[in-house]
Amino acid sequence: MAAAILSTPLSAEEISINTSASMEVNAGHGNFAPYYIASNRHGTLTQANGAQMNLKAWKPLDMDRRFSWGFGAEGWAGMTDATDYMRYDADAGEWHVNGQRPPHVWLQQLYGEIKYRGVFLTVGLKEHESPLLNQELSSGDLVQSGNARPIPEVRVGFIDFQNIPFTNGWVQIQGEIGYGKYTDNGWQKSHYSYYNSHVNLGGWYNYKRCFFRTKPSMPFSVTVGLQAAAQFAGITYWYDNKGKLYQTDNMSFKPIDLVDMLVIRPGDMYWKGNHVGAWDFNARYLFSSGHQLKAYFQWLWEDGSGIGKLNGWDGLWGLEWNAPQPGPVSSAVVEVMTFMNQSGPLHYDPEDISGATMNNGNADGADNYYNNTWYNGYANYGMGIGSPMFPSPIYNLDGYTTAYVDNRFWGVSAGLNGLITSGLEYRVLGSYRRFFGTHFVPRSNPVHNVSAMIEADWSIRQVPGLSLKAQVAFDSGNSPYGNQTGALVGIRYSGIFNCKSRTYTPCVL
Numbered sequence: 406m407a408a409a410i411l412s413t414p415l416s417a418e419e420i421s422i423n424t425s426a427s428m429e430v431n432a433g434h435g436n437f438a439p440y441y442i443a444s445n446r447h448g449t450l451t452q453a454n455g456a457q458m459n460l461k462a463w464k465p466l467d468m469d470r471r472f473s474w475g476f477g478a479e480g481w482a483g484m485t486d487a488t489d490y491m492r493y494d495a496d497a498g499e500w501h502v503n504g505q506r507p508p509h510v511w512l513q514q515l516y517g518e519i520k521y522r523g524v525f526l527t528v529g530l531k532e533h534e535s536p537l538l539n540q541e542l543s544s545g546d547l548v549q550s551g552n553a554r555p556i557p558e559v560r561v562g563f564i565d566f567q568n569i570p571f572t573n574g575w576v577q578i579q580g581e582i583g584y585g586k587y588t589d590n591g592w593q594k595s596h597y598s599y600y601n602s603h604v605n606l607g608g609w610y611n612y613k614r615c616f617f618r619t620k621p622s623m624p625f626s627v628t629v630g631l632q633a634a635a636q637f638a639g640i641t642y643w644y645d646n647k648g649k650l651y652q653t654d655n656m657s658f659k660p661i662d663l664v665d666m667l668v669i670r671p672g673d674m675y676w677k678g679n680h681v682g683a684w685d686f687n688a689r690y691l692f693s694s695g696h697q698l699k700a701y702f703q704w705l706w707e708d709g710s711g712i713g714k715l716n717g718w719d720g721l722w723g724l725e726w727n728a729p730q731p732g733p734v735s736s737a738v739v740e741v742m743t744f745m746n747q748s749g750p751l752h753y754d755p756e757d758i759s760g761a762t763m764n765n766g767n768a769d770g771a772d773n774y775y776n777n778t779w780y781n782g783y784a785n786y787g788m789g790i791g792s793p794m795f796p797s798p799i800y801n802l803d804g805y806t807t808a809y810v811d812n813r814f815w816g817v818s819a820g821l822n823g824l825i826t827s828g829l830e831y832r833v834l835g836s837y838r839r840f841f842g843t844h845f846v847p848r849s850n851p852v853h854n855v856s857a858m859i860e861a862d863w864s865i866r867q868v869p870g871l872s873l874k875a876q877v878a879f880d881s882g883n884s885p886y887g888n889q890t891g892a893l894v895g896i897r898y899s900g901i902f903n904c905k906s907r908t909y910t911p912c913v914l
Contacts, residue, residue: 425899427459433891439878441858444793448554455485479514493600495648523567542738542820545792547683547703548632553788558585580615598804601646608639611666628687636780637678679777695729707772710748717746731824743815747772750844774812781807800885811840832860854884870911
């Protein structure tokens with residue numbers, strides 16, 4: 406939103422709560438909303454047609470105080486159309502249509518948090534986004550994109566980057582660790598096909614990262630580090646090609662699982678859970694004019710072969726330019742990506758065959774990004790937690806909603822935003838992707854997708870706190886997105902409630 410909250414320094418007794426209320430209506434044709442209307446908005450809109458209302462209240466942490474506390478609460482309500490999935494009826498031995506739609510009411514965020522000096526603790530449902538990429542213009546972070554609904558978790562770490570002692574500010578560190586519990590059992594049960602695959606219910610989630618950054622006050626600064634996530638525990642149910650349950654793997658949560666997500670233990674413990682992560686690099690140059698240029702990459706990995714960069718050029722590569730002040734073009738991003746290598750199509754481990762010597766004894770291959778043998782695809786409520794450029798399981802109308810079916814692809818993406826006139830901003834996004842299925846189930850004929858969106862956001866100066874938004878988008882091609890167009894219009898009112906004076910101040914530019 407173009408509106409920003411302005412406030413004066415508060416005394417110790419004052420508590421200010423940010424609030425917003427919004428209404429959105431979207432319409433189009435197709436099974437889902439166009440890609441750019443649905444993506445990177447925390448899973449709050451997926452259907453082609455609907456009307457939704459949002460209420461939100463939050464108190465951010467005060468970074469100027471040694472000790473601070475905050476909270477947030479957000480709810481959505483609305484009506485949308487349904488999407489038809491296929492489900493197998495084992496008793497009848499036939500497929501039938503299974504219409505599904507989002508709930509009419511749901512809790513999006515509910516959390517509390519505290520900080521002391523440079524350390525924070527957050528408990529509850531809270532939205533998280535990419536720690537390095539431009540959330541408005543990037544195609545999406547490969548590990549934590551802000552594309553899916555949040556997972557209730559406990560997360561602790563450093564507030565922003567902290568100076569490392571004895572480096573005189575030349576090296577800084579930022580890191581955090583979180584443990585969460587999936588709550589999408591109901592979604593999986595209602596959308597899954599129960600045919601020739603598996604579904605994991607009651608799973609847990611772990612996220613961690615560690616970044617190092619050189620002195621940001623210098624014209625040239627570099628950030629480098631690693632993100633990693635894991636799905637673990639839960640119960641996995643296996644169904645055959647007659648729709649019959651033939652195996653159950655009980656991997657119920659144990660306290661030692663928390664340690665296993667962080668420390669590799671001897672033996673076969675390396676495979677416990679579904680792990681995914683990325684090596685991150687971001688180099689920024691600040692020109693004397695105030696313009697910034699960033700070059701970055703994210704190298705996706707699933708196991709040791711990817712961590713050792715044995716997966717070729719696989720990853721996201723991008724350039725970002727930012728103007729010192731909002732103008733006709735405020736920011737621009739261009740990205741290219743490929744996930745065609747995946748350390749090769751064959752996984753080989755010398756421990757699988759006694760005396761085997763091929764490949765010099767290294768285990769690699771068949772990374773199968775975001776998928777796993779025991780766990781669901783790396784998603785929550787059907788939407789990918791990582792980059793939405795990988796078509797999320799929610800798009801699998803055959804009911805195979807526990808896996809990614811097009812994780813082998815290459816593509817390009819671009820975005821820019823700017824200020825048309827005072828209070829009126831725009832954003833343009835576009836991408837092209839070519840999909841080849843997976844290494845395990847390749848497409849006999851590759852498919853492609855073109856997606857684009859233009860957005861206008863108008864903050865009405867005559868009515869402080871009020872803003873309007875409009876989006877028009879389309880998808881074209883023979884990919885899982887199909888050929889569809891759609892539009893969205895929204896209205897939002899935002900302000901600050903001061904608990905001490907009991908006054909309400911609308912947001913202003």
